[in-house]
Amino acid sequence: MDIKEIQSLIKFVARSGASEVKLETDDIKITIRTGAAGSGGETTYIQQLPVSVPQASQVQASAPAETPAAKKEEDSNLITIKSPIIGTFYRKPSPDKPSFVEVGDTIEVGDVLCVIEAMKLFNDIESEVSGKIVKVLVDDSSPVEFDQPLFLVDPS
Structure with a gap:
C-alpha cells in the first residue's frame, strides 16, 4: 500500500x-x-508488521515440488480482480435476483461483477478486463478488505 x-x-x-x-x-x-x-x-x-519467511524444511515437507510449479503455470495467465474498497461483498443486486456473474460466464470491460456495501452505500464493481470467470474467491455476504482478490478471470 x-x-x-x-x-x-x-x-x-x-x-x-x-x-x-x-x-x-x-x-x-x-x-x-x-x-x-x-x-x-x-x-x-x-x-x-514483520514478515515471516518459512524455513526450507517446512516448505519441502508441506507439498511435493511439482504441484506448486504446475499450479503456478496454470494460474500465470489468469487475471485477479481485486476489491477497490473495504466493505461487504454481494454477488447479487438483491436477495431475490440472480448473481451478476457465475463461473464460466464471459465478461466484458464495464460489466458489473458484484456489489460492495461500504457505509450503507452500495458500490457496483465493474470489470476492467474482458474474459471468462474461472473462480469466485469470496463467499456472498462476506466482509472484504481493500485489494482482496475477488475473482479469477481467464483473458484468452
Missing part, C-alpha cells in the same frame, strides 16, 4: 463519519480514528 492509497483511505474515512477504521493486510496494519464532535482532529497509526 503506497502513501497515496493511505491518504485516500484517510480522506474517505473522514468524509464517511466513521469514528474508527482498522485495516490489516499481510504486511501492514492501519488504524484511523477521526475526531469526535469536540476533539476536531484525526489520528492515523501505521504499523509495519
